[in-house]
Amino acid sequence: MQNNLLTIQASYQSLFDSKSEIEKELVNLKNWETTKLNYALKQISPGCFVYVMKDAQNSTDNSYWLCANCFNTKNHKSIFQRKYASGEDVVCHSCNAELNIPSKTQHQIPKPTGW
Numbered sequence: 338m339q340n341n342l343l344t345i346q347a348s349y350q351s352l353f354d355s356k357s358e359i360e361k362e363l364v365n366l367k368n369w370e371t372t373k374l375n376y377a378l379k380q381i382s383p384g385c386f387v388y389v390m391k392d393a394q395n396s397t398d399n400s401y402w403l404c405a406n407c408f409n410t411k412n413h414k415s416i417f418q419r420k421y422a423s424g425e426d427v428v429c430h431s432c433n434a435e436l437n438i439p440s441k442t443q444h445q446i447p448k449p450t451g452w
Contacts, residue, residue: 369412385436387417404429
């Protein structure tokens with residue numbers, strides 16, 4: 338009888354832990370859905386899409402570009418970074434996505450303050 342009680346108690350604890358993890362995941366998903374509302378998909382050159390803050394969408398001086406792949410598939414924000422200080426290539430260090438932004442494009446690659 339005591340073994341049965343211990344087995345039931347262990348099962349209960351396992352179910353309780355699983356429930357807690359699912360609740361945390363649900364909260365994270367709800368928070369992500371709220372965060373997503375602040376961003377919009379923007380085409381920066383033919384076939385190249387990034388996410389930008391909605392209030393910066395119409396500006397050519399965006400503060401940063403987010404990787405669309407990470408934004409949509411990993412549910413997190415990963416900022417595109419210049420591959421080379423003077424180049425037109427940008428890279429997402431989370432998923433290794435790379436974009437080559439032609440110099441003729443109307444959208445300038447965001448530069449960090451102080452460059």
